[in-house]
Amino acid sequence: MIKFGEGNLRVPQWSRRVFMVAGGCTPFRKYFPEYKLEELVMMGYKMMLEDNDLKLSPKEIKDSIQYAAYGEFADHFQDQLLCEAKIHDYLGLDPLWNTGIKTGGATGGAAMLNGCMAIASGYADCALVSGWERMDEVDTRTGNFYISTAACKDFETRMGRIYSSYYAPMANRFAEAYNLSEVTRAKVAVKNRGYAMSNPNAQQPGHHTVEEVLESRMSAYPLRFLECCAMTAGSASALLCNEEMAYKLSDHPVELFMAGGTHTLRVADRRHMDIPLLPNEKPGMYDELLKESGRWPGFESFLAARFAAYLAYRMAGIHDPLEELDLVELHDAFTISDIQTYGDIGLRPYGQEPDYIESGDAYFEGKCPSNLSGGLLGTMHAVGATGVWQACEVFWQLQDRYDYIHGDKKWWDRAGKEKPADWKSLQVKDPKQGLWISHAGVGSHVTCGILRKAW
Amino acid sequence: MSKAYEGSLTTKYIGTPSGLFDQSDDFWVINFPRSFTHQHTYGLLTPFFRGLTEGKLMATKCTNPECSENSTWLPPRADCPDCYARTEWVQVPSEGKIYAYTMLDYAGIGIEMETPYWQIDVQIEGVDTIFKGWLKQGKPVTGMPVKAEFRTEDPTYTILDICWVPK
């Protein structure tokens, strides 16, 4: 039984409040030969500067930045070490300090957390967070191999050379332990790919049926192609500020709370431990469940996600996440990892995760809709950008600007697409706060961020 | 030795032109070939990989009396993460039960097994972790007993030198 040290459970505390005032992103595509990487980053950065109703000009904002946190998943994909220097120079931000962040699939979230730390500590009053990935220099199977080198090269990579094969055993285990049907899994893919239809930047939007998902090609049993996210080229940026700068720049700033957790890279190495309880959970409530499954987190859950939520909810003073959060953006790289996370972050108690989907809570106009952006399944997974972009999508929802960002013809034109005649607004009505999860496989790093309306 | 640095030079291009992969009026995409071999050490875990070639499944155990866990590790690790003591090698039973599984249909480039195949996670008596491997024959079911087979002839010197069959 693994136990945490007393000091390990201290809840992080910002030394001063942290705010997000702007976000930007590129369209997301499988293949993006029209632009070099730094040109893509500039595109998302300029959207951040120009399209967020900020009260200073882009040049004035540029002159206010003191720090940059950059997220990039893999040098393999960019085939360029020290992209951070190239991009920082391209954005004209020398000689300001910047840090390159790498935490696998959670890279974007980790870059956001790093930006928060710069603001909270006083290193900066105004910090840029930018993430990117260009996964289109290699073919898909080579890309899958690259990603699988994020699994343990000695004991895991050779066992599949594709990440779906490290999540799929969890899916089978979860199905048996917590009574998850493949129809529920497929509904996640249908939902998120469907929501991507409203997003001009989406890479693989589509109105699919459960049958189509289940009949799509098998990647690693039971995960089908339509249950797996895409490889993407694209970028996203966010602007973080201290309180004074936030209100100087924006009439609609959003306050940010954020924490992270980690766990063994190899699922194999997970040993049994006590479940760190969320504010609304009672000691003893999982005794029966643990009697059956024998170990926690086993292959069913993610300690990293649980620990990140454990800290972030306490930082933000959230007691009951399902009641108090108005929307969430989860890391749906695979249908199963999305579902596993529902328990970790308390949208349902452990063992009842499928009910978050089946009850309708997860849908638009449900109690706490998830991935209205289209998520990783429908819209993008340009890995280093993902956790930044998810924050942007929650941010725009809180500002009541979903319709402008997703519905204005300008963005459909930018993406080179026709706005669908049946385009549907997914703006949540009067949202107060939302959450996003950034997750590295197989639950090695997870960040949990909470954005709260601050005007 | 050349004394070229003392004089002027005429230089020839000796590379191989990469060629264009894709092009339009607006952009060129060039080929950018990459091919390397890394030399990778197994370090203190070498006894594990040598063990596979000798038909033995070797794990490490923390035997420090001060340690709160004294876990047995497979994959092994040379240093205990709980107390930081050096662990000791122990041979563990080359049999166990299937804890989880998947059938791998679409694998990444360079896959060394014929696809599709069953990848399995094996729970072994006395081991605190769960060990990933592949099933050489049969169909997995959770809880199914399996035993290890070792590639002692013509080993690959990798984790693929162990696989499992129904017991």
Ligand SMILES: [Zn+2]
């Ligand atoms: Zn120890």
